[in-house]
Amino acid sequence: MNRFRGFVIKEFFHIWRDPRTLLILVGIPVAQIMIFGFVISNDIKDLHIAVYDQSQDEVSREITNKIISSGYFILDQSIDHPSQIEESFKKGIVREVIVFGQDFGENLERLGVADLQIIADASDANTANLITNYTQAIINDYLKKLNATHQIPLKIETQVRMLFNEEMKGVYMFVPGTMALILMLISTMMTSISIAREKEFGTMEVLLVSPLKPVQIIIGKVAPYVALAFLDAVLILLMGVYVFKMPVLGSSTLLLLTALLYILMALSLGILISTIVKTQQVAMFISLIGLLLPTMLLSGFIFPIENMPLILQWVANILPFKYFIIMIKDIMLKGVGVAYIWKEGLVLLGFTLLFIALSVKKFKLRLE
Amino acid sequence: MKTIIYILQKEFIQVFRDKTMLPMIFFMPIIQLIVLVNAATFEMNSINLVVVDKDLSTSSRQLVNKFKGSEFYHLKESTFSLKDAEDQILHRKADAILHIHKGFEQDLITENNGKIQLLVNAINSTAAGLINAYTTMIISSYNNQVRAEMINMIQARPVKQIKVSTSFWYNPEMNYKTFMLPGILVILVTAIGMILTAINLVREKEMGTIEQINVTPIRKHHFLIGKLLPFWIIAIFELAFGLLIGKVLYQVPFVGSIPLLFLFASIYILVALGIGLLISTLANSQQQVMFIAFFFLIVFILMSGIFTPVESMPYWAQKVNVINPFSYFMKAIRMIMLKGSGFFDVLKEMLSLFVYAFIVLSLAVWRYRKVA
Amino acid sequence: MIQKQNIIIVKNLVKKFGIFVANDHLNFEVREGEIFGFLGANGAGKTTAMRIICGLSLPTSGEIKVAGFDIYKEREKIKRNIGYMSQKFSLYPNLTIRENINFFGGIYGLSRTEIKTRTTNLLEKLQFTHAANKLIREIPLGWMQKLAFSIAILHKPKIAFLDEPTGGVDPITRRQFWEMIYEAAEQGITIFVTTHYMDEAEYCDRVSIMVDGRIEALDSPAKLKEKYAAESMNDVFLKLARIQLHESV
Numbered sequence: 001m002n003r004f005r006g007f008v009i010k011e012f013f014h015i016w017r018d019p020r021t022l023l024i025l026v027g028i029p030v031a032q033i034m035i036f037g038f039v040i041s042n043d044i045k046d047l048h049i050a051v052y053d054q055s056q057d058e059v060s061r062e063i064t065n066k067i068i069s070s071g072y073f074i075l076d077q078s079i080d081h082p083s084q085i086e087e088s089f090k091k092g093i094v095r096e097v098i099v100f101g102q103d104f105g106e107n108l109e110r111l112g113v114a115d116l117q118i119i120a121d122a123s124d125a126n127t128a129n130l131i132t133n134y135t136q137a138i139i140n141d142y143l144k145k146l147n148a149t150h151q152i153p154l155k156i157e158t159q160v161r162m163l164f165n166e167e168m169k170g171v172y173m174f175v176p177g178t179m180a181l182i183l184m185l186i187s188t189m190m191t192s193i194s195i196a197r198e199k200e201f202g203t204m205e206v207l208l209v210s211p212l213k214p215v216q217i218i219i220g221k222v223a224p225y226v227a228l229a230f231l232d233a234v235l236i237l238l239m240g241v242y243v244f245k246m247p248v249l250g251s252s253t254l255l256l257l258t259a260l261l262y263i264l265m266a267l268s269l270g271i272l273i274s275t276i277v278k279t280q281q282v283a284m285f286i287s288l289i290g291l292l293l294p295t296m297l298l299s300g301f302i303f304p305i306e307n308m309p310l311i312l313q314w315v316a317n318i319l320p321f322k323y324f325i326i327m328i329k330d331i332m333l334k335g336v337g338v339a340y341i342w343k344e345g346l347v348l349l350g351f352t353l354l355f356i357a358l359s360v361k362k363f364k365l366r367l368e
Numbered sequence: 369m370k371t372i373i374y375i376l377q378k379e380f381i382q383v384f385r386d387k388t389m390l391p392m393i394f395f396m397p398i399i400q401l402i403v404l405v406n407a408a409t410f411e412m413n414s415i416n417l418v419v420v421d422k423d424l425s426t427s428s429r430q431l432v433n434k435f436k437g438s439e440f441y442h443l444k445e446s447t448f449s450l451k452d453a454e455d456q457i458l459h460r461k462a463d464a465i466l467h468i469h470k471g472f473e474q475d476l477i478t479e480n481n482g483k484i485q486l487l488v489n490a491i492n493s494t495a496a497g498l499i500n501a502y503t504t505m506i507i508s509s510y511n512n513q514v515r516a517e518m519i520n521m522i523q524a525r526p527v528k529q530i531k532v533s534t535s536f537w538y539n540p541e542m543n544y545k546t547f548m549l550p551g552i553l554v555i556l557v558t559a560i561g562m563i564l565t566a567i568n569l570v571r572e573k574e575m576g577t578i579e580q581i582n583v584t585p586i587r588k589h590h591f592l593i594g595k596l597l598p599f600w601i602i603a604i605f606e607l608a609f610g611l612l613i614g615k616v617l618y619q620v621p622f623v624g625s626i627p628l629l630f631l632f633a634s635i636y637i638l639v640a641l642g643i644g645l646l647i648s649t650l651a652n653s654q655q656q657v658m659f660i661a662f663f664f665l666i667v668f669i670l671m672s673g674i675f676t677p678v679e680s681m682p683y684w685a686q687k688v689n690v691i692n693p694f695s696y697f698m699k700a701i702r703m704i705m706l707k708g709s710g711f712f713d714v715l716k717e718m719l720s721l722f723v724y725a726f727i728v729l730s731l732a733v734w735r736y737r738k739v740a
Numbered sequence: 741m742i743q744k745q746n747i748i749i750v751k752n753l754v755k756k757f758g759i760f761v762a763n764d765h766l767n768f769e770v771r772e773g774e775i776f777g778f779l780g781a782n783g784a785g786k787t788t789a790m791r792i793i794c795g796l797s798l799p800t801s802g803e804i805k806v807a808g809f810d811i812y813k814e815r816e817k818i819k820r821n822i823g824y825m826s827q828k829f830s831l832y833p834n835l836t837i838r839e840n841i842n843f844f845g846g847i848y849g850l851s852r853t854e855i856k857t858r859t860t861n862l863l864e865k866l867q868f869t870h871a872a873n874k875l876i877r878e879i880p881l882g883w884m885q886k887l888a889f890s891i892a893i894l895h896k897p898k899i900a901f902l903d904e905p906t907g908g909v910d911p912i913t914r915r916q917f918w919e920m921i922y923e924a925a926e927q928g929i930t931i932f933v934t935t936h937y938m939d940e941a942e943y944c945d946r947v948s949i950m951v952d953g954r955i956e957a958l959d960s961p962a963k964l965k966e967k968y969a970a971e972s973m974n975d976v977f978l979k980l981a982r983i984q985l986h987e988s989v
Contacts, residue, residue, distance in 0.1 A: 132536075
């Protein structure tokens with residue numbers, strides 16, 4: 001046991017002594033969370049639109065102003081010929097063109113009905129979907145105010161309450177999401193590369209002939225990274241709370257335990273990768289390129305999993321990321337306790353055990 | 369010049385000899401491409417809605433039926449207790465609650481004001497925004513219907529209406545895959561090319577073979593060109609292969625000029641690999657390469673405009689995007705492929721990338737030291 | 741005998757790493773065509789000096805000329821005239837013997853036909869023809885070392901720098917290796933070789949002995965043995981090291 005303790009301490013010193021690695025391991029996650037928290041969000045803001053106003057009357061101008069002052073849109077240009085619509089789309093700046101029909105204001109006043117067309121550049125279908133909905137909402141709002149002076153019969157009034165995130169902050173999604181992404185990649189990369197490195201340089205053999213048991217060697221190599229990744233997790237959570245004002249409605253202990261469980265899962269995946277590969281290069285390819293996009297896209301961090309085709313929902317179910325994000329969100333924002341998330345916790349634990357079991361099996365095969 | 373050919377030859381032999389790396393380079397990205405393209409959608413097609421209908425009137429039933437009829441909604445078992453419904457949200461079984469108060473119909477007819485409450489799980493604000501918009505739309509269309517049916521009975525001034533028609537150009541079916549495929553492909557090709565280039569030189573440093581090169585009279589830029597070109601060829605090939613798959617499997621349209629696309633891509637890939645090369649002249653070990661690449665890749669990807677619109681980022685972040693090669697190519701590849709934008713539409717981006725390539729490659733040549 | 745020209749001239753070479761002085765005012769010349777032994781214990785500063793002379797690293801101060809070219813301004817011209825074999829025999833492990841020869845010939849600017857004939861000759865001489873398509877990582881260390889040397893002189897340089905070329909190989913291979921060195925010297929290639937095997941010093945025309953970053957002795961092996969009244973070069977070295985020890989105490 002003493003020997004084992006000595007080994008772990010040696011591995012710790014190995015990392016501590018290299019301030020550059022330490023800086024990278026702590027600095028990168030902090031920088032990334034800062035960048036994403038401030039920069040990345042799904043919220044629509046300042047998108048460029050063009051207006052083709054064939055009517056040029058008070059009402060059409062009023063609606064245009066209302067749309068532009070919403071903050072969602074910036075008026076890029078006014079168009080006076082239909083052919084310019086295509087032109088402006090091809091330049092790639094304008095995302096939506098609003099077309100007012102002729103005599104718009106007059107029709108609205110006299111006939112009570114006026115025509116308006118929204119043309120969206122749907123080459124980006126996701127954004128097109130969002131902006132047409134937003135524009136529609138603004139127009140509806142205009143109508144509501146216009147009609148407010150009349151006595152409207154049979155009005156249904158919908159009161160909307162946004163639960164858990166009244167101000168609709170995008171950050172609430174992105175902090176747990178980037179946390180899942182960063183912890184996953186950092187943990188798997190660190191372990192898989194550091195073990196692959198020992199294999200590549202032949203120093204693994206030296207360790208294997210030592211009286212230490214293989215399991216002890218692996219635990220010794222991984223222990224410092226558990227500590228480091230946990231430090232990262234705590235830093236990210238602190239930033240989420242103090243910089244991005246995310247609440248922690250649930251138990252902090254439970255939150256930290258969840259983070260620890262996720263880190264252990266990621267590290268054991270790293271170990272598994274390292275038992276399969278022979279070189280750092282391959283370890284890097286699997287843990288960086290292999291995990292980067294799946295973690296981003298199949299975790300529910302940017303795109304909700306429920307919207308995906310059924311097959312992809314199954315794929316997302318057999319990947320661990322989703323469960324972590326659910327747990328973190330539920331603890332922080334819904335403030336629920338173990339009763340609501342124990343299933344997800346068990347799944348993460350299951351992944352951890354599975355990865356460890358596979359690694360041990362792989363490792364034994366290789367020794368024989 | 370002739371020396372470049374020898375380096376090329378050597379690099380190709382090494383790439384194709386490595387039987388573990390080869391499938392990683394060619395199959396991993398293709399599989400990811402095929403699978404992940406399907407993931408990237410905001411389209412809400414299964415909103416789980418719990419109805420708490422305390423009114424149980426004809427009107428409330430009609431309204432609920434409207435939701436039942438919609439393909440976007442999946443109605444959960446209804447309950448009479450708001451608390452039960454909220455608990456369903458806590459358990460992630462529901463996304464939203466439609467709460468119809470007791471006396472809804474009564475109020476609607478006698479007081480012209482029927483009240484409905486909509487509670488949405490807003491942790492994902494984008495999804496919540498869309499659920500709100502869809503639901504409100506259905507409710508107001510029901511409202512109009514009710515009004516139309518009863519308008520003859522009640523004499524009142526008609527309500528003013530704006531008839532909004534929406535058309536989606538370039539992609540009338542709103543197929544998000546045609547948009548995502550080029551984007552995801554660019555990410556994969558870039559990540560692989562950049563990392564391969566960066567690791568390649570650092571491996572020579574780690575193994576010590578770089579000394580044997582440095583002691584030869586080879587010119588620095590010849591050596592670096594020899595290191596860049598093989599991965600440039602691989603990247604272009606991979607891009608072409610990925611686009612072909614997009615065409616065959618997902619019927620991604622190619623509206624614009626394919627030669628223009630590849631002209632653009634060849635400059636872009638120079639930038640991407642040039643960054644890899646620059647990283648490798650700065651790093652001493654593969655571990656360092658990986659962390660630097662990890663940092664920049666994630667930042668570049670998320671800021672590229674592939675998943676979220678660039679214009680909505682803060683102003684300073686849009687300025688930072690000047691050094692983000694993804695942001696140029698992501699925009700151009702979609703413009704050319706999906707909208708048929710021509711040479712002059714993408715000229716600005718192309719020139720920017722050209723300058724970028726020149727700067728990055730010069731820096732790499734300058735930073736590469738034959739002498740320690 | 742015609743006085744041969746000095747092909748390497750080193751004056752007051754100093755190399756510092758922070759406060760550590762790796763090379764302390766080295767002064768020596770190497771004559772054209774000779775086998776010059778650069779001796780010293782591990783860490784004495786041999787490799788550092790050699791890397792500077794090859795243009796792989798810059799000196800802190802000092803004047804150095806190699807093949808008539810200045811080390812500060814004309815490094816690339818020097819590189820055209822030298823061959824280098826590093827301690828690690830840096831050949832590409834995942835390339836075959838033939839591919840390694842081809843590659844290094846190519847980047848030294850040999851023509852295709854030159855590469856072809858020289859490859860054939862080289863393989864025959866080393867009796868590797870049957871194994872030409874074997875990967876470097878599959879061949880024994882002794883082979884690798886002979887091949888590394890042959891590749892270092894493939895482009896017929898004026899000077900060949902060999903850094904600890906015989907490290908880790910058996911005595912028979914070492915013997916064969918020195919025969920190859922003699923053969924190269926006979927063709928007019930100046931040999932600059934570092935080693936910490938003192939018996940190998942006997943094979944050199946002249947040797948310099950470095951202790952702690954300084955050159956303590958420089959002459960032919962015979963004269964050195966005479967001067968220090970020693971039986972072998974090993975004794976010379978031990979005596980020098982002992983003097984050093986006394987001085988430092």
